[in-house]
Amino acid sequence: MEQKNHRLLQCALEIMKYISKQPKGVSFKEICTITDLPKSSVHNLVQTMCNMNFLQKKENYNEYRIGLQCFEVGNAYLSTNPFYSVAKDIVENVSIRCNQTTHFGILNGHDTIYLYKFDSNQPLRIVSHTGKRIPAHATAIGKALLSGLSKAELDELYRNYKLEAITEHTITSLDELEKQIEEVRKTHIAYEAEESSPYVRCIAVPICNRIGNVIAALSVSFPIYQNTLNADTFKQVLFDAKRQLEAALLTLDM
Template sequence: MEQKNHRLLQCALEILQYIAKQPKGVSFKEICTITDLPKSSTHNLVQTMCNMNFLQKKENYNEYRIGLNCFEVGNAYLSTNPFYSTAKEIVENVSMRCNQTSHFGILNGHDTVYLYKFDSNQPLRIASHTGKRIPAHATAIGKALLSGFTNNELLELYKDYVMEPMTSHTITSLDELAAQIEEVRRTQTAYESEESSPYVRCIAVPIHNRMGKVIAAISVSFPIYRADLDTAPFLDALFDAKRQLESALLALDI
């Protein structure tokens, strides 16, 4: 039997999700367009979330952004996850071994969600952060996560989804994505070149639990202008991290 959501609570959460994706803030008028509630009901929801510090109203502007309590609740997800603290250490080690930026992420729907990022001291800075969502088809880490799907599951996931380009290099063909995912399954390695960010390449590996299910992935990002860069040490670091993370999952029985 299908479970119905509480209408007002669903609207409140949808408002939070929408505002979280708009770094410059959102007007009340814009908030009203994403709900099917009367304006007075939307105002009451927004005001309640402001009073509880889940939203913050910008001074002298009728604009809203995410409040501090959202950070505290989101951070609790990580702090109560025993696998996260282990993964965080390992991601940092990969970054230091490679002297490049590393990411750790999971799949949510069609998106990669970054649970952790560790920056290198390289001058190139990648526009990503913990909690950021990015389309899985446009990233190496996303392709690593998608490698846990069968071909039929992949087709089902993307059958009504438009694969929007993030750059001129982004894959927008499901056939091409499926071919790359097949290669990731074979090699346990995913690649991306300027598909999500200009001048950035990326290598990623999937992380499997004891049942063989892909539950996370780890990546290394590096500048494309270093054509002479030897990426073999990056692969060594990533596969060492993969072994460590999968061993930790066995110990934690996750």
């Protein structure tokens, strides 16, 4: 019985993770394909998740999307994280000083997850949002996060993993990715040019805890046509923010 309940919980979490990546919703038939449970068990599980507002059934369709309870649980992660409260103000300040979009994120497997995004007043907007997941190899913020891994850890992470191209400029060679990450380790700054979004450049810095482990990263994104002098200014602002964030970490129990 205990093993059965464990399996049901695992399936429920897998369903939520899968549906969270499908903005248009998922059919019941598709949900059945991602579990190895009998159809009747999946139906009961999905119904329970809907009753508890973890899933929401689309009216007049046999399709499901993430429910409001998932938002509440996810928001609790940020509201109970003391570092996020400090980082939020600093990320906003970087955006204001640079008049560009800023992102603050963490590494999760092969991906970067944006914990916070602050938009600028620039006409060219970055298509992203808080909670978005994007391949780490395709972004400056991802490369900054990956710089916290050793070469052996990086090789293990990307073993049997294909580096997919998001744009024609995305790095798809592990050797090239490792070369760039090694440079990030030396300089503490990462770069990207149209690797995740056309016409957009990005600069990022890793954020380290008191023992030197990379736990987050902060980036500034800006149009490709802006000159090098602006990029140099952005780097200085990022390094200032890095010092502030790492100083704040010394005062927190993290």
